[in-house]
Each structure stands twice: as structure tokens, then as C-alpha cells.
Amino acid sequence: MNTLKIHNLKKTYSNGVKAIDNVSIEIQNGMFGLLGPNGAGKSSLMKTIVGLQKPDDGSILFNDADVIEDSEFLKKQLGFLPQYFGVYPKVSAFDLLSHLAILKGVLNSNERKNQVLALLDKVNLYEHRKKNVHTFSGGMRQRFGIAQALLGNPKIIIVDEPTAGLDPEERNRFNSLLSEIGEDIIIILSTHLVEDVHNLCSKMAIINKGNILIQGSPTDLIKELNGKIWKKQIHKNELDDFNANFNVISSQFIAGKMNIHILSDTPPYDGFEPVNTSLEDVYFSTLLKNE
């Protein structure tokens, strides 16, 4: 079992933004979703874990080794798919992956070739192995990104907003690839897509303004909120009134009608119906409670 323990982690940028504000989480094998809106601090946390930037305070232990002191230790066991993978050079998928494999320490040429071909096959790019990566579609690039993150058999993989910009089919393909990678390593998925966390992750945390607001299994977090979410169809002109009188956690147009969800421990008056709580309700009510 691999364990990543983050304790009282803090990072303030030189412009005064507290991007990580006393974060503590413990993550074990399986897929962990780090969910938060834009600017919540997800990338800052990911970059700090992978050693691209130093925190101001706090500790990060991977399998009990201090990775802030010894960032090389984690790098050998870690695969990272950043939000922006950077420039895609005019070289073939096979050549680029082989080059990255050398950087990752896969020095034996036979072993490297076998690993590179197996990974290209795993991410469904084998038939495109001779094509230049700069000609790849967004989905193919992300799958190539996963292949490079898997080089050297890492024990922990971090993927930062991996499905941003992918169409639904490519997103599904990418997500099923992630879920196939297996339960015997840690995969941290940083995203603002509640649905991806719901479909893929056994554990999760919600982050905003650099703080972890809630953590647990999606099923448990949904259970805790059962019986507290209510829905009503309203006219769009009534939204301000409802916002003033209720804890409206979300409002959405469905077939031309405005549907609102509110948070209330007791049944509200005025024609509200109980809702089967979803992870989206957990997400929005957590953000609202911590505004």
C-alpha cells in the first residue's frame, strides 16, 4: 500500500495570493479526486507535490520519506500529466516517448523499446506510433500524456485537469483509460468536473481558496447530505427572491424552466420536493457553506 501524507502545507505566492492554506490530506492506493473551481489551488497543490515548487511550510511524506527534502525520491516513483503539456515537437510518438523514458531512467534499450511499445498500445496509440505528436488531436495528446506519465512504472500518478477541452467521446475514452490503470497505485485526479470524480474516484476532497473544505468517499459524502436537498421549478424572475430567502445551492435551466436546488435541514414550505442527493449537490452546498 502506498501512502501520501500531506500535513499543514502552505504556499503564498509573491503577489500575496495564499494558494495553499494549511492543507492536510492522506491519500492511499486508488483514485483520489481533488475537486475545486477555477483558481481554487489545485494546480498549486499538484505542482508542490511533484516538487516543481517548494511550499513555505508543512510536510509531504510519500511512503514515509520526506519528499520536500528529497524531491528526487518522489520523482523516480511519480508520473505527472500537467494541465499544459507544453510544446509538442515534430518527432514521432515512439521517439518522443523513448526520449522521455531515458530521462525517467529506463536506460536499457531493449527494456525501453518494450515499455514504450506496450504503453503506446495501452493508450491506443500503437498504430499512430510513427506519426509526429504535433499532428495529434487533443484526445490523442492527452492519451500520449498518460503514456509518458506511466513510464518507469510509477507508484503515484498525478493528472491535472486532464479532460479540459476534450469532446465527450474523447473524455470517455480518457476516463476509461485512467480507471484501467489500476488500484495498486495512487492516482490523483485534479478537476473541476464533478461528474468525472463521481464516475472514477473512490476518495475525494473539495478545495477552494487554498483550503480543503471536505474529504471522504463520494458515497459517504452523498449519504451525509441525504434528506437535506430540495428542488423546485420557478420562473427565472423569481430567482433573486429565492436567493434571498433560501440557501440556493444551484440553479439550472432544464427544457426552458428554471430548476433550483436548496439546502435545508427541515422541509421547506412552498411546494419544494425532496431530491435524490447527487455529488453535484455535495459540491455546491460545500462551496456555499464555506463562502
Ligand SMILES: Nc1ncnc2c1ncn2[C@@H]1O[C@H](COP(=O)(O)OP(=O)(O)OP(=O)(O)O)[C@@H](O)[C@H]1O
Ligand atoms: N505563479 C503564480 N504567481 C502568483 N499567483 C499564482 C501563481 N499561480 C497561481 N496563482 C494564483 O493562485 C491561486 C490558485 O491558482 P491555481 O492555478 O493553483 O488554481 P486551480 O485550482 O488549479 O485553478 P484552475 O482550475 O483555473 O487551473 C489563483 O488565485 C491563482 O491566480
